[in-house]
Amino acid sequence: MDSLTQIVLGAAVGEAVAGRKMGAKAALWGAIGGTLPDLDVFVCLFYDPLDAALVHRGFSHSLLFALLAGPCFAFILHKLSKTNYTFKTWYLLWFLSIVTHPLLDIFTNYGTQFFWPFDWRLTFNSVFVIDPLYTLPFMILLIGALFSKRESKRRRIWNISGIIYSCVYLLWGVVIKLIVYGNTDSYFERAGIQPERTMVTPMPLTSFYWDLIAEDDSNYYVGYKSLFASFDPKQVEVIPKNHHLLKLVEWNGNSRIEQIEHITNGFYSVDRRSDTLFIYDLRFGTATAITNGKRKTPLFVYGLIIRGPKGGTLFSSRTRDFGNINFSVYWDKVFGK
Secondary structure, eight states, rough: HHEEEEOOOOHHHHHHHHHHHHHHHHHHHHHHHHHHHGHHHHHTTOOHHHHHHHHHGGGGGHHHHOOOOOOOHHHHHHHHHHOOOOOOHHHHHHHHHHHHHHHHTTSSSSOTTTTTTTTOOOOOSSSOOOHHHHHHHHHHHHHHHSSSSSTTTHHHHHHHHHHHHHHHHHHHHHHHHHHHTTTTHHHHHHTTTOEEEEEEOTTTTSSSSEEEEEEEEEEEEEEEETTTTTGGGGOHHHHHHOGGGGGGBBTTTTHHHHHHHHHHOOOEEEEEETEEEEEEEEEESSTTTGGGGOOOEEEEEEEEESSTTTOOEEEEEEEGGGGOOOOHHHHHHHOOO
């Protein structure tokens, strides 16, 4: 999830563990603990984009990292603190604020290597990385708690209510996804498509609108399902796979096809323009719905500037064509209007 959401979650956990003892300081330390796993983005700067995609949400998002970092930070703060907070209090605060970060990220489409060093990337793919309906109510309840007196029952009720809301919303996303996923084959059959494999992922900013992806030997098919409207087979987009293009080029003498397959879970398409190959990660959907059809390219892309058969500069980017985003039309699609 985005940094603000992780800060809110970490702060709520810190408050739940030690708010009565430490006051607002518990939320502050919890917010810091909830941010720590994402510091791996600085390590990623030393890798090319494909390797960085594997490093991010790897060790720092694992149970092992929480088990190691929790006691370390607890010991340091316990020794440096001039108060009489016990080591157990510090340990629970740091361990829980750190470990809940990857647990939350498991619900996003990117997932985490929670059981690192095993390369399994766990993902429920049931909540978009930025979802105001998850973050804002949670944050409001947390703020309400922090502005209440430390000893008051209201403070605990507000904070626990936020944590409960967080859990219920995540569960809601999983349930809705399973319902949509269970009907995906029948949706595509209405468009005359017999899918070999399908994937369902939440659309940006909401759990009410879902991106459905199907594949056959040659193409991917992208459709959309609002919880408030029937599936429209006329909206299905066709994206050629073009996987054969990757076999023409290597990165510095090494094939990266297996790596791309792993990162994208096999849902990727390839396009060539002049001297550049574009590898689209379809797990993040396309820009069609949020730009009212003005842009139809997938939201996330890896690129390779070709310089001979051994390849050349590798890069990655997200769509930055914000001028074409049409939120008014997008929300109409979300609510089935």
